[in-house]
Amino acid sequence: MSLEESTPDTVETTTAEEIDALLGDLVIDRDDHLNAPGFVVRPDEVQDTLFRLRDEAGYDHLSCVTAQEYEDRYESIYHLKKYDDPTDEVSVVVPTPTDEPVSESAEPVYRTADWHEREAYDLVGIQYEDHPDLRRILLPETWQGHPLGRDYDQDRPQIVPLREHANPLQEDHQSDAGDTMFLNIGPHHPATHGVLHLKTVLDGEQVVDVESDIGYLHRCEEQICQQGTYRYQIMPYPDRWDYISAGLLNEWAYARVAEDLADIDVPEYAQVIRTMGAELCRIAAHMLAVGTFALDVYGDFTAIFMYAVRDREKVQNILEELTGQRLMFNYFRLGGVVWDLPEPREEFFELIRDFLDDLPEALEEYHDLISANEILQVRTVDTGVLPPEVAKSYGATGPVARGSGIDYDLRRDDPYGYYDELDWDVPVEDGCDNYSRLLVRLREVEESAKIIEQCVDLLEDWPEDERTIQSNVPRTIRPDDDTEIYRAVEGAKGELGIYVRADGTEKPARFKIRSPCFSNLQTLPEMSNGEYIPDLIASLGSLDIVLGEVDR
């Protein structure tokens, strides 16, 4: 891993002064965050600001939109980054008055803002002018009030009889003239990987339009985290966002943001354990992704699915040895991990090494069965095409972005943990199709195995008296009032970010989760409009969404 190579020389970090000069009069105030300079702009000048930042300063990645309500105002924060250098961040802060929370939409600049602003409207209640389709996204359309707003009455019953809900079939019966057919794929369907509802308009077998209806698995994760204390009570929840074995990766997202917020150091030894555990999780998550993708294309619980699950099982056994749990690990702590490697250590290392030794053969088998299969290639090559510009506009990250030729991986570009000390590569495929995304995942498994092997080497030789698993962390953490931070890590599905605003208490005042699946799922219509139903299903499978993370 060489940082010199990975960061292109052409990208120069834009300083806060340069942005200030670029935006000029648009800036009415400064509101700096721990991770980035923040510029306050008027609600009717959002698009001007963002256009300038995107086109002239190169901020092409709208990572997240955070909305929150203060006592005296609403606020939308646009967290911008560069795909070439994600450490170069800027926040655009848009305050709106409480009595008229109307702000200009960022959708014309970044298409990903579509869903992000819908969520902000749904949960917080800010309205976005010029937004193409400002409806509720996570909650039912009959919901009363905005749950993360200050005046929301939690005790108010929200029971609505079924007849009050919009009937998705209604419009279908109205259009007798058209040749198209409306089809509900999901919420219960074999290929939606959870409870996802795709409102699909078909012309014969071809998809004319598809609209994702999400929110079936919304569990108020953000609010739950806002009610927990930083020190212990939040850490178990990240396991439940992306619950497909990606637990440690998610925990790291919270650990990173909280440690940066409260300025906590992590001992090197703990960082190595974290890196190893996280990569094990990534392998487990990718195994399931590959298996279910094959399931979508093959159509039955075939050999490849079982093989993938078999190998995932081995990883889960290792993780169980390490964390004591198979799915909801709760292994990270602020400042380290909860306990050291299991004793006897030799046996544990043996377990991992056995798995790593068998892995190349297993991957060979996957390549024989899937990627080398001609029917699979016919099915997946050049289907579900997602050009890089479109992917960037939708804020796609992770294997989805890397399958579209975008060389973007936070582990390398915004290093954390022990990654920058290790030798590994970021696999990128520029086919932009379903096949590329599959290949990226298979190759990432190899890279993760490389990382794990190096971590095991390091851990084996670690001197016994230097095995500090946690630094000294105060029992109660109270970050300073009005400190704000947005930090992201590379989860299994992409950039998993968390925004936290502290208000001087031991609980976060606002806890916003940026889910990679949420942004990635938005690209589905781009990939499948005009294609056949089977390709829609394959594209959905190649996105590898987990509804628990989409809906949170």
Place this chain on the structure above:
Amino acid sequence: MDPVLLQSGTPTPTGTATANASASGPITTLPETISGALGLTGVLGDVVGGLIGAFLIANIMLGMTALAGPWAKRKITAAFTDRIAVNRIGPFGLLIIVADAVRLLSKELIVPDGVDRPAWDIAPIILPFSALLGFAVIPFGSGLQLADPETGIVFAFAAASIASLSLVMAGYASNNKYSLLGSLRSIAQNLAYEIPLVVTAASVIIFAGTFRTSEIVAAQTETLVTIAGIAIPGWYAFINPFAFVLFLAANMAEIGRNPFDIPEAPTEIVAGYQTEYSSVYFVLFYLGEFIHIFLGGALMAVLFLGGPAGPVLPGFVWMVIKMWAFFLFTQWARSAVPRVRIDQLIEIGWKGMLVLSFANLVLTAVIVGVIA
């Protein structure tokens, strides 16, 4: 498609067939054996012998299906995917067949709103019976053949393709869009694949010079070559392997198995035409599909693998082995081969297999015409 072939194809072979048939004569069929054993003659003998014979054959097939559906399919798939599968009830889990039968039959028969009855009720009955009808002309060996009409093999294809009607009825009557999509897919698929199927079979008929299944089988008993003292019989799979592969592929599509299981396509259109069926109706569909696989295997055996011919074991056993081999092949494909897309399927059918099958037919005709 079949009637067309029947009309256009009949005149030519009848000339040769009558010439051959009059010489060799049809074999003794199972009903004749039964009526002979019971000492019955005339119409009564035909009816009683026919009924008992049909009952026997149908039950053999249903028994094989019962073994294949709830048990063998699971065991085979499990073997491919490193699992154990059913092993709790009875020896090797065999009694799961009983348990499954009771379970499936005791489920509620859900009739959704707005289904088009009686078409909805008739569809699941047609499917297994169309397949069972095809077995009427299959020579199982050991004297087990229900009928041996002059148009034998054509009858088998005609009976088998009634199945499409059942799928269309089921899909259309179900008042469900997934079912409709599945049934439309099945029509498109059957149109695209029955022509290559039948045309490829026609190339075998040109070799054999007859439609009569017993004679097609008999024509394959001659020794083709002798290698190291082992006589290789003149099975059409050895004489024309190209036609064999074509027929195998078209057959997979005809019976709707992977990689051509488009009409069901579980991950895409839920379960296709059978989405709305439950309980007994579902069992009938399930049954029909498996009988169709076995009918496909029987046709393969008769046309290309010498029918019941084989060393040591009795003919019937060989026939069953060949049918199960084909079943195993379908399950292997199911575990290992991805499904093609509907447009790709149609393209393979119309642009690839149709052309190849006609090329095969013309080539066979030329070869047979020049040599014979």
